[in-house]
Amino acid sequence: MKFYKLLLFFIVFSSLLSCSSKDEAPAEIEINDFVWKGLNAYYLWQGNNSDLSDRRFTSEQQLYSYLSGFSDPNTLFESLLYQKGTIDKWSWIVDDYVALEQSFQGTTQTTGMEFGLIRYRSQADNIFGYVRYIVPGTDAADKGVTRGMIFNEVNGTQLTESNYRSLLFSDNSSFTITIADYSTGNPTPTATTITLTKNSYTENPVHISKTLDIDGQKIGYLMYNGFTSNFDAQLNQAFAQFKSEGATELIIDLRYNGGGSVRTSTRLGSMITGQFTNEVFAKQLWNEKYMSIANPESLIDRFPSVIENNETINSLNLTKVYFITTKSSASASELIINSLIPYIDVKTVGTTTHGKYVGSITLYDSPTFYSKNNINPNHNWAMQPIVLEIVNKNNQNQKDGIAPFVELEEDYGNLGILGEVDEPLLERTIQLITTGSRGSSRNSDLPYKLEAIDNSKSNSPTYNNMYVRLHRN
Structure with a gap:
């Protein structure tokens, strides 16, 4: 996907400020200055917060006076989010962009x-x-x-x-x-x-890939735990395996996949299909300022034919696919499902997904914000604000999550072994493939429902994240 190379920072502030030149922010507020200007330029809901308005300040000095009222960049950032916890539940800020970048590549403690x-x-x-x-x-x-x-x-x-x-x-x-x-x-x-x-x-998100032989029917099974772009080659190899083993049906298990790279999602879409190269996979909706100056093509994600190093995508050319989902399936996991719906028959088994329909970019304290070129060497702060809503070819997304075609919850007392045919969610999906029957709803033998509170991935800075990169081709 190609992105229009814009210096939005300069465009915004040429109209925002009446003075013909501006000085660098004073050292004591330089991080706050980065926070405000980055959000003013790219934040999806910039137009909904009066403190981020282009007309909020008439001079740099007035802006600096406002920023001096916040002793902690975290406090300023939180104050500028639109209906935090209700509308914007996903933007965040960090004081170490190195650790943030590592987490995007699957590296954590x-x-x-x-x-x-x-x-x-x-x-x-x-x-x-x-x-x-x-x-x-x-x-x-x-x-x-x-x-x-x-x-x-x-x-x-x-x-x-x-x-x-x-x-x-x-x-x-x-x-x-x-x-x-x-x-x-x-x-x-x-x-x-x-x-x-x-x-x-560094976790390889391709946790399990195998081809099941169910009474002579070859069913590919992929447990995929994160859309981590530096493992796209391993993902592509899994599909080469499915092809060589003659898989004619495919189950993708996203039950614990909180999302990740939009680009990886487009690639997975082409691995599943292959017959829709260059067709619209998804559309990005940014804030009004960005939409008014961006190249329209840069806002469209298309089904690709290659990954890094011009490696050809291994495609199964399927017309039907099955996904296993839970509340922990979010962002890019929901994107792949939603983006395939206009093209092929998509069935989901499990429970309703998270309902995250927006994406983010990493903003650095640099002239363009999206690049580390000429980054401010005085600190390592970065932001991961929500900058876009994403929809499929038909301009649709599922803000309340994607409801399952077959509803079945995990039984914490009988989870089963992942990838084995008697694991309950996989077993029910195989039943759907081989018989067309949904079976009984939920867990008919469970007289009670337990409440999920949290999970281990929530401690990662990339939890339930869907991100794009402005600088890539």
């Missing part, structure tokens, strides 16, 4: 134990964790942690809604979990404890 957190069935303040999957080669893998394990204590303390973040997501390099018995949603601790240590690790 992790024990390798990916987990969800659930409220007790009968004790509302208590919560417990269940292991979703283990990242290979990490400490959790070495310690024998497996999917389906339940834990309810960390460092000997019962997890509650008020303490779980400090116990599980602190800067400490290690923590100890107490394994528990599920006990129908009211876990009880056992005598088994496991101490887990965090290390820097």
